[in-house]
């Protein structure tokens with residue numbers, strides 16, 4: 001079966017039409033972003049592009065800075081879905097109706113959970129690619145980066161399975177990803 005069954009049949013993995021449209025759009029945008037970043041960031045290709053090398057250098061600097069933090073923002077947003085569901089469950093357990101603002105945000109967090117995660121994976125891939133091009137070193141920073149990227153990829157596949165059945169793997173991988181990223185960021189800050 002293809003990554004996501006996009007046909008409007010009962011067998012479709014994504015049932016919500018709006019979410020399906022957003023996922024489709026995020027896949028297209030991520031593909032364009034990955035392809036153009038690959039062209040700009042690969043020195044052997046970039047030198048043949050009809051763009052001054054100073055502009056290309058500036059683009060890579062922006063991509064390098066922007067992509068790693070954009071990936072973090074995307075991952076934090078994906079986590080927000082878990083946080084709002086917990087808040088709603090907590091309110092229900094106390095027999096109180098959840099706050100309107102939480103219900104509103106829950107709808108946004110659910111519909112954008114997968115599209116934003118797909119974009120975040122694209123950003124993480126570009127950041128990893130630029131870091132590897134700059135030369136790989138044997139240290140905790142690079143090891144946690146590579147492990148985080150691997151975990152993110154498996155997490156995304158477990159997410160596709162999560163549409164079909166409830167399982168714990170998606171949550172366990174989320175915790176592993178966040179732990180690896182905390183070490184990764186702290187390592188490079190200090």
Ligand code: HEM
Pocket residue numbers: 064068069071072124127128129131132141142144145146147148149152181184185186187188189190
């Ligand atoms: C899920 C994937 C990843 C995320 C979200 C991520 C995120 C980040 C962030 C936010 C920083 C900035 C930390 C700071 O300035 O203190 C950073 C730095 C760094 N990361 Fe990653 N990273 C990921 C994967 C990777 C991979 C695969 C590599 C390479 C093997 C890597 C190599 C580096 C390096 C070398 C730095 C320090 C230099 C720089 O800021 O560009 N990262 N990463």
Ligand code: HEM
Pocket residue numbers: 075076078079081082113114117118155156157158159160162163167168170171174177
């Ligand atoms: C392309 C990537 C992803 C896909 C396809 C995906 C898919 C899903 C789906 C279908 C659900 C169930 C939603 C529901 O209850 O209706 C879910 C829940 C969840 N996702 Fe994701 N997700 C992805 C990425 C991520 C990322 C990057 C994170 C964390 C940083 C994350 C964290 C969670 C958590 C914590 C839950 C709730 C726990 C659970 O029900 O397992 N997901 N995801």
